[in-house]
Amino acid sequence: MRKCTIMIDKIIYRDKETAYTVLNGTVSRWSQRKREYLPTKEKHTFTGVFLCLFIGDQFEVEVEEVFNPTYGSQYNVLNAIRIEPSTLREVRNFLQKNIKTLNADKVEKVLDKYGMDAINNICQNPNALDFLGLAQSATDEIRTSILENRFFEEAMTFLMQYDIDCRLAMSLYQKYKENTIQIMQTNPYTPYLHGIYDFQTADKIYLLSGHPENTERRCRFAVLATLRTDSDKLGNVFTKRNSLLAKMNELLQNINNRRCPFDEDNISEAIEQLKNMSVVITDSSFGIESVYLKENFYAERRIAQYIKDFIKEPKGTLYKSSDINAFLECYEKDNTLTLAQAQRQAVHMALTSPISIISGGPGTGKTMTIQTIIAAIRKFTPKAKIRACAPTGKAAIRIEEMTQLKASTIHRAIGLGSFQGVMRDGELACDFMIIDEFSMTDLFLFDKLLDALSPCARLIIVGDYNQLPSVGAGLVLRDLMSSGTIPQIILKQIFRQASNSSIISNAYNIINQKEGQPIPLHIANKPGKDFYFISEDNPGKVLNILQKSIERLEANYGYTKDDIQILSPVNYGDLGVDNLNFIFQQKLNQNNVTVQFAEKEFRLNDRVVHIKNDRDLNVYNGEVGIITEVAYKREAMLKVSYLDKDIWYPYTKLQELELAYALTVHKSQGSEYKVVIMPVHEMQGNGLSKNLIYTALTRAKEMVILIGSKQALSAGIRRETIIGRESNLVPRLQSALPQIEKGDE
Numbered sequence: 001m002r003k004c005t006i007m008i009d010k011i012i013y014r015d016k017e018t019a020y021t022v023l024n025g026t027v028s029r030w031s032q033r034k035r036e037y038l039p040t041k042e043k044h045t046f047t048g049v050f051l052c053l054f055i056g057d058q059f060e061v062e063v064e065e066v067f068n069p070t071y072g073s074q075y076n077v078l079n080a081i082r083i084e085p086s087t088l089r090e091v092r093n094f095l096q097k098n099i100k101t102l103n104a105d106k107v108e109k110v111l112d113k114y115g116m117d118a119i120n121n122i123c124q125n126p127n128a129l130d131f132l133g134l135a136q137s138a139t140d141e142i143r144t145s146i147l148e149n150r151f152f153e154e155a156m157t158f159l160m161q162y163d164i165d166c167r168l169a170m171s172l173y174q175k176y177k178e179n180t181i182q183i184m185q186t187n188p189y190t191p192y193l194h195g196i197y198d199f200q201t202a203d204k205i206y207l208l209s210g211h212p213e214n215t216e217r218r219c220r221f222a223v224l225a226t227l228r229t230d231s232d233k234l235g236n237v238f239t240k241r242n243s244l245l246a247k248m249n250e251l252l253q254n255i256n257n258r259r260c261p262f263d264e265d266n267i268s269e270a271i272e273q274l275k276n277m278s279v280v281i282t283d284s285s286f287g288i289e290s291v292y293l294k295e296n297f298y299a300e301r302r303i304a305q306y307i308k309d310f311i312k313e314p315k316g317t318l319y320k321s322s323d324i325n326a327f328l329e330c331y332e333k334d335n336t337l338t339l340a341q342a343q344r345q346a347v348h349m350a351l352t353s354p355i356s357i358i359s360g361g362p363g364t365g366k367t368m369t370i371q372t373i374i375a376a377i378r379k380f381t382p383k384a385k386i387r388a389c390a391p392t393g394k395a396a397i398r399i400e401e402m403t404q405l406k407a408s409t410i411h412r413a414i415g416l417g418s419f420q421g422v423m424r425d426g427e428l429a430c431d432f433m434i435i436d437e438f439s440m441t442d443l444f445l446f447d448k449l450l451d452a453l454s455p456c457a458r459l460i461i462v463g464d465y466n467q468l469p470s471v472g473a474g475l476v477l478r479d480l481m482s483s484g485t486i487p488q489i490i491l492k493q494i495f496r497q498a499s500n501s502s503i504i505s506n507a508y509n510i511i512n513q514k515e516g517q518p519i520p521l522h523i524a525n526k527p528g529k530d531f532y533f534i535s536e537d538n539p540g541k542v543l544n545i546l547q548k549s550i551e552r553l554e555a556n557y558g559y560t561k562d563d564i565q566i567l568s569p570v571n572y573g574d575l576g577v578d579n580l581n582f583i584f585q586q587k588l589n590q591n592n593v594t595v596q597f598a599e600k601e602f603r604l605n606d607r608v609v610h611i612k613n614d615r616d617l618n619v620y621n622g623e624v625g626i627i628t629e630v631a632y633k634r635e636a637m638l639k640v641s642y643l644d645k646d647i648w649y650p651y652t653k654l655q656e657l658e659l660a661y662a663l664t665v666h667k668s669q670g671s672e673y674k675v676v677i678m679p680v681h682e683m684q685g686n687g688l689s690k691n692l693i694y695t696a697l698t699r700a701k702e703m704v705i706l707i708g709s710k711q712a713l714s715a716g717i718r719r720e721t722i723i724g725r726e727s728n729l730v731p732r733l734q735s736a737l738p739q740i741e742k743g744d745e
Contacts (some may be wrong), residue, residue, distance in 0.1 A: 002075075003060070005030070006059055008056060009026055019170060020049055023046050044073070044074070046061075046063065046077050059080045060083060063075040081157060081160075085119065151173060151178050156169040164205070172191060188209070189221040192225075202221065220273050222248055222260075223270040224279060225251060236726035237292070237300055240291075240726065241271075286728050299443050300447075304736045307355065311354045313354070313455035313456060315458055316431050317458065327379055328344055339365075339372065347372050349489055350458070354458055356459070357438075359489070361464055362503075362507060365495055371402070386405055387413065387430040389410045412620070415452075416445075428449075428453045429456075431457055435459070440463075444472055461480070464698070466694055468695045483733040502531035503698075506521050507694050534706070542679050543580075546677060553703075565668065566677050567665050569664070570684050570685065575684055576684070581658075581661050585601075589606055600659075602627055603627065607626055608625060609622065617653060627640055628646070637651045665695050676696060676697070689719040
């Protein structure tokens with residue numbers, strides 16, 4: 001890190017949307033004798049974010065040196081504060097170089113009239129340049145360019161004053177313009193409400209600004225932050241009113257290590273204020289006073305109503321039970337296979353029920369069941385439109401391979417997020433909609449899907465309810481199954497090929513483990529098997545064993561790096577994803593062709609994962625690829641090769657990439673790998689759990705290697721992930737729909 005003063009010599013590149021700038025600058029030093037900054041012989045290339053920039057400007061900057069293999073040594077500007085012109089010569093240079101509508105004569109007239117205060121007068125007085133006879137549009141353009149820069153830099157200075165990431169300044173200025181500082185000073189919770197920064201940042205500014213810690217405003221936003229945290233982090237659709245104070249106390253203590261200064265009366269008043277702001281809703285319909293974020297309440301209520309209406313709506317396809325039985329007899333004979341009784345029932349259910357659920361673990365024949373359903377539809381109604389989708393891009397690719405249907409993410413199917421033109425009111429037309437990996441679907445996404453789906457369709461939900469719950473709020477698959485209002489089949493018979501796998505048998509032993517009973521795991525002690533556990537309590541040695549295991553898999557088993565996936569329960573710590581990615585990037589890819597983006601470093605041949613759905617790039621959340629080319633062009637910084645496409649990423653899209661040598665188990669859902677390696681250790685805290693370990697194991701097709709502590713593994717297996725999420729979807733469905741008889745399991 002270095003602090004210095006620079007003068008702008010040349011602007012090489014500037015992105016108008018992001019304000020990212022590449023420039024040539026000269027380091028300046030203050031001259032006590034001349035009372036001004038004078039240039040030195042030290043010249044460099046600088047990169048950074050500057051909302052407004054002029055040739056000859058001077059800035060006090062904090063920079064860090066980075067090396068670009070193509071362009072050599074550069075300096076990344078972390079913070080920049082403009083130095084106002086301090087001499088008449090500097091004011092003259094500023095006006096002459098940067099305001100093209102002012103020629104030398106006009107500049108001298110401005111200086112004669114205003115002297116050193118010329119720039120301030122132009123900013124403060126809209127009519128300051130009237131005496132020159134300029135067009136009003138020219139005057140406005142001059143003032144706007146100077147004022148915008150000042151407002152933006154004031155926002156940066158304000159954030160620096162509170163030791164807050166200055167990169168937020170751009171988002172704040174784009175939202176609030178000249179009112180940025182006023183809003184930050186009067187109510188720093190407003191940007192939190194608008195999603196620009198988190199509650200911790202808002203609360204820090206509020207308290208450091210001298211506000212008392214027990215004000216109504218702080219209580220109101222602390223209640224909102226508690227509800228959002230409960231929904232976003234814990235997956236609860238609502239928060240019980242009687243637990244809100246304890247949860248808010250925990251939130252505030254985690255932020256500033258001080259107890260919550262509010263009582264129950266304060267919280268009740270805050271809830272009423274948030275209700276008046278149309279941010280929260282309270283509901284006591286099911287015996288417990290529930291406090292909802294407004295969007296969660298309406299999503300939950302709409303789902304129950306959508307399903308009720310969907311079931312009543314006549315369907316476009318009708319099939320007789322006798323015809324289905326006859327088809328199944330021929331299908332088994334033609335394909336030399338025997339379907340289990342539950343599979344046959346699942347086919348009947350899917351073809352005759354408006355909504356149906358097919359659940360089951362690995363090796364129970366879900367894929368074969370879906371393929372049979374599709375074959376039956378094609379036999380009876382060849383023109384029927386069948387659509388398939390999944391919550392993530394990788395899961396969508398898998399269901400496409402499995403069904404030979406063109407599949408997509410749910411987001412893309414309904415036009416959600418970056419996919420323009422959200423479908424509504426049944427615009428998503430089809431006769432059958434098959435959704436795979438449904439355990440990953442949250443309340444919000446299911447609500448949007450039901451809104452878009454044609455009421456004439458039949459909906460077939462496929463998923464393993466023992467896998468991890470959705471990242472977003474709700475426990476939708478389990479709630480649908482628990483309600484007893486939707487036909488469902490749970491496939492439990494493990495077929496012969498799968499029954500020979502220690503991976504699958506161990507996965508079932510883990511998920512079915514009963515409290516107080518031993519955990520029977522089949523662990524190999526010689527080569528040629530598919531499940532290994534290597535005991536090691538020292539975290540540093542765990543990392544060494546991890547590396548050596550990868551080397552042996554490549555040397556002795558013929559696996560490539562692409563066949564092997566490291567998983568971890570958590571992001572943090574020595575055995576978390578962030579550190580594992582850093583370590584294995586250094587060990588597995590020492591390429592010096594790099595791209596720097598914020599705190600990330602990407603290298604040629606790195607494995608990366610795309611972390612959000614992006615229609616413009618045609619890349620979806622969870623897709624993993626390899627960086628195959630680096631061009632160092634703003635509009636085409638690097639190329640990632642995925643399974644089915646090559647994508648050039650502009651610099652502004654690098655925020656959508658992360659290293660993928662290691663992934664969290666959550667991010668791995670919907671994917672399969674030949675080999676899964678996972679560290680298990682006490683330092684991962686409560687990250688290890690029964691459902692997480694089960695999910696990790698079922699990602700592997702050929703081999704699992706666990707490395708770490710037996711005690712941590714045992715404790716994790718006994719720790720339930722799905723203790724329960726607060727939701728009223730079950731009683732809402734039960735009050736809207738009659739109970740049905742469950743199919744055989």
